[in-house]
Amino acid sequence: DTGVSQNPRHKITKRGQNVTFRCDPISEHNRLYWYRQTLGQGPEFLTYFQNEAQLEKSRLLSDRFSAERPKGSFSTLEIQRTEQGDSAMYLCASSSPGLASYEQYFGPGTRLTVT
Amino acid sequence: AQTVTQSQPEMSVQEAETVTLSCTYDTSESDYYLFWYKQPPSRQMILVIRQEAYKQQNATENRFSVNFQKAAKSFSLKISDSQLGDAAMYFCAFQGGSEKLVFGKGTKLTVNP
Numbered sequence: 001d002t003g004v005s006q007n008p009r010h011k012i013t014k015r016g017q018n019v020t021f022r023c024d025p026i027s028e029h030n031r032l033y034w035y036r037q038t039l040g041q042g043p044e045f046l047t048y049f050q051n052e053a054q055l056e057k058s059r060l061l062s063d064r065f066s067a068e069r070p071k072g073s074f075s076t077l078e079i080q081r082t083e084q085g086d087s088a089m090y091l092c093a094s095s096s097p098g099l100a101s102y103e104q105y106f107g108p109g110t111r112l113t114v115t
Numbered sequence: 116a117q118t119v120t121q122s123q124p125e126m127s128v129q130e131a132e133t134v135t136l137s138c139t140y141d142t143s144e145s146d147y148y149l150f151w152y153k154q155p156p157s158r159q160m161i162l163v164i165r166q167e168a169y170k171q172q173n174a175t176e177n178r179f180s181v182n183f184q185k186a187a188k189s190f191s192l193k194i195s196d197s198q199l200g201d202a203a204m205y206f207c208a209f210q211g212g213s214e215k216l217v218f219g220k221g222t223k224l225t226v227n228p
Contacts, residue, residue, distance in 0.1 A: 031214065042206050042218030043160075056213060091160070104216060106160040
């Protein structure tokens, strides 16, 4: 079990560019979550999937954000036309219904800097 | 909507001593879970301890224990025999009917040798 992995770990982009992040959950975890963490704050929920179905989206997820989880395995989070306010750490987590309270295991995150 | 409040932005403790981190939350739900997560500098978040709201007994994991006061909506974390490796950001989190976690702003814990 290699844990939740995220790529890239760091991304620097210019305002207006599109970026895509990838998350690979722990194998056999059917739930996958995306959070965003800005400096000095706790993580804020963005969206989550059960298998390939996107079951909940936060109001934070504007039209410029889209997430997918084809085939219920890895997930991608795309941000279009990035803005400086998008600079943050993007965290991915996964869980399994076999776990108590759907305990979420977090990846190392992707740090996005928009210049 | 649920909210989680951590009123201590920073705390410090001497190595081998005990420290308590505070957390309060607000919810109208009766069934929920509470968590403490640890986020070391530049490292990923890991679960420290979990409490089910329906359980009256406070959860304990080795040197970590909680004081869960459901009526007061309080959920504090006690770290005994503090170690240098305990230095990190600590986040209190709530999980209700929705599977999403709602986090507080965190408490930065410094352990002094």
